[in-house]
Amino acid sequence: MEASSITVSLQFLLLLFFTTIFFPSSFASQQQDKPPSYLKMVANASEFPLEDYYDYIIVGGGTAGCPLAATLSQSHRVLILERGGVIHGKLNLMNQEGFLNTLLSATANNANNEDSPAQSFVSEDGVLNARGRVLGGSSAINAGFYSRADCEFFTKSGLNWDLKLVNESYEWVEREIVFRPDLKTWQSAVRDGLLEAGVGPYNGFTLDHATGTKIGGSTFDSQGKQRFFFYYYMKFFHYNYVILFWCSTCIRLSFAF
Secondary structure, three states, X not given: OHHHHHHHHHHHHHHHHHHHHHHHHHHHHXXXXXXXXXXXXXXXXXXXXXXXXXXXXXXXXXOOHHHHHHHHOOOOOXXXXXXXXXXXXXXXXXXXXXXXXXXXXXXXXXXXXXXXXXXXXEOOOOOEEEEEOEOOHHHHOOOOEEOOOOHHHHHHOOOOOOHHHHHHHHHHHHHHHOEOOOOOHHHHHHHHHHHHOOOOOEEEEOOXXXXXXXXXXEOEOOOOEEOOHHHHHHOOOOOOOEEEEEOOOOOOOOOOO
């Protein structure tokens, strides 16, 4: 009787272990594999129609192209051409642990590999770097650092900026995708090293541009998950007026008047 009880108990524990460990993992995988809603307005460039008409054509679905499309699509038909692929299914882009792997994949050997979200290039100064080749642009592959622009940028631009609207726009984005980072050992060491080297003053945590050393914002949340600004702006896309073709390279545009 005692042996039977032990056998039943072990079976129960194994069942409990399976239910606790494997079912949530499977469920999470199903949730992760669930296609995002934006895919219904996205198509491969090979499916591009022979003839179509748009009010605006935006070349590049990146940091500037996506919010511009969201604004224009409220009352106009918009076409977005993105040379890279989509974020969905690229797990290294979803969390901060995959940041380094994404950059390491940007090698000269895969410069023409459209499946790679990062592309290596050499700047005019001879510096090896990487740029985004995916919907969302380089903001989808970078380290997630966020900071407001230097006020001097606006004063020297020669444009008549509405600074009240600029600040409201900052706050609008920051509410959705910007977080105060939790400094780990490496980040703390860099901060202390800068201060020890005399890079001051120390400004603490601030989203404003500041001279010296500071802790800026992050687009990774407290769980280390990336908050893509592209997903945020998708809420404002008028789906009936926006078409997005990925893996498309724009060579020439012909305008008819």
